[in-house]
């Protein structure tokens with residue numbers, strides 16, 4: 512799937528899922544602008560480069576062109592200036608925007624299990640300023656460029672945590688709002704042929720997730736809730752393969768406004784994870800049982816037994 516000649520932006524790509532998506536877009540030949548705060552050292556930098564600059568180098572090594580730009584996505588002036596610069600660099604061409612930057616993983620893990628009324632209310636801003644408000648601003652600036660050429664793809668990196676309670680109140684509200692943002696922007700962008708979707712990766716083995724759930728020898732931490740679920744999760748590049756498949760699909764407008772589970776896209780487009788494995792799907796019965804802690808029963812249910820999407824929505828409906 513070649514994306515040669517395409518211009519992409521991935522926000523928050525110094526590590527985690529943003530990095531994985533940026534690498535896969537680069538591998539497909541795209542020019543990829545990646546953003547992150549300055550200075551931001553990667554968790555394991557040996558070369559004196561920031562994590563962001565390392566990602567840009569790796570994109571270029573893989574065949575694309577990686578361009579690192581320091582942008583704080585909590586600062587809307589920096590965001591606006593960044594989009595103006597990209598528009599100028601490429602005479603008004605922007606094909607792909609991946610809204611991924613997220614500032615809240617550490618705050619969420621530090622406040623796990625605390626009810627909202629005992630948590631500092633400013634956690635709302637930590638979770639949703641970069642993870643929701645900024646995505647709206649980025650989408651406005653990207654859409655203004657894309658509609659001129661009557662094409663484009665915007666992907667919001669969301670989560671199944673938008674479906675029902677997970678982690679904390681601010682998190683779930685932000686994710687559900689992000690999915691609604693995709694749906695409502697899709698209505699207004701449909702006649703301009705710009706596709707907007709939310710993707711839901713499953714559990715992903717990011718650097719921060721590994722620190723939380725793995726021992727130094729790589730084995731899952733004993734007695735830590737969900738350690739096994741994350742140990743069997745996606746690599747950061749699997750959502751990237753999903754994005755590349757969507758970007759290369761001439762019929763992607765059929766999907767605009769929808770929530771897309773990464774593993775469903777893997778089945779549809781015929782890709783597996785970079786380690787050769789098909790990760791679990793959050794609609795699969797075995798995954799749901801494992802999430803509930805019923806590991807023995809989960810092990811005997813084959814992975815392909817899945818609940819239909821409507822069944823999951825119906826199960827969480829409050830109407």
Ligand SMILES: NC(=O)c1ccc[n+]([C@@H]2O[C@H](COP(=O)([O-])OP(=O)(O)OC[C@H]3O[C@@H](n4cnc5c(N)ncnc54)[C@H](O)[C@@H]3O)[C@@H](O)[C@H]2O)c1
Pocket residue numbers: 522523524525526527528529546547548551582583584585611612613614615616641642668669670671711712713714715716717718719720
């Ligand atoms: N990790 C998972 O298992 C998982 C699963 C499903 C969905 N998600 C979603 O994927 C998204 C990314 O999560 P992640 O796990 O990769 O997080 P992460 O913390 O590993 O990465 C977030 C990225 O955003 C950047 N960032 C943070 N604040 C920024 C700011 N102010 N300006 C610019 N860049 C900033 C970070 O530097 C980093 O590159 C989130 O929306 C998350 O909810 C994660």
